[in-house]
Amino acid sequence: MASRKVFKLGEGVLRKKSKPVVDFDENLWQLLDDMKETMYKNDGMGLAAPQVGVLRRIVVMDVNNQYYELINPEIISQEGEDIDTEGCLSVGKFKDKVRRPYKVTVRAVDRYNYPIEITGEKYFARCTCHELDHLDGILFVDKSEHGKEFLNKREGK
Ligand code: ZN
Numbered sequence: 001m002a003s004r005k006v007f008k009l010g011e012g013v014l015r016k017k018s019k020p021v022v023d024f025d026e027n028l029w030q031l032l033d034d035m036k037e038t039m040y041k042n043d044g045m046g047l048a049a050p051q052v053g054v055l056r057r058i059v060v061m062d063v064n065n066q067y068y069e070l071i072n073p074e075i076i077s078q079e080g081e082d083i084d085t086e087g088c089l090s091v092g093k094f095k096d097k098v099r100r101p102y103k104v105t106v107r108a109v110d111r112y113n114y115p116i117e118i119t120g121e122k123y124f125a126r127c128t129c130h131e132l133d134h135l136d137g138i139l140f141v142d143k144s145e146h147g148k149e150f151l152n153k154r155e156g157k
Contacts, residue, residue: 001033007052009090016055017055018056018058019055021058024112028111031052031054031056032111036067050134051090057135061128063123068118071111073135074132075104081101083100084097084098086098088140096145098126098144100125101129103121103125104125106119
């Protein structure tokens, strides 16, 4: 395993749409292991492949001391509403409140292309939504309460 560089806000790769994983081979497993190490090393709750510069639909998360690997994930149902604070390894120190569903069910496959379906509440739902947004080039500051001000300030507007 090796920790990889985390790309930061302003780098183009974070704004692109990721493609589905088609090859479930050693390259994928290496990437997953590296993403896991990178997430833990940076004290993250989740990490999406574009954050390490790979435009594939892959997410790793650690919520309530449970480690998850989600490949080609899709939210198939969501319920309720929850507003809480988020941060992101690609954004840095800025943290802000984001409205998310309270409960989601996500369908994905694991590293062996075996189908999985997980339903979770609160932080699981929040983290899943945050990480899946990365796969479509969306960052939490695009949706957060003071995100616009933050982005404008960064760009000197
Ligand atoms: Zn993030």
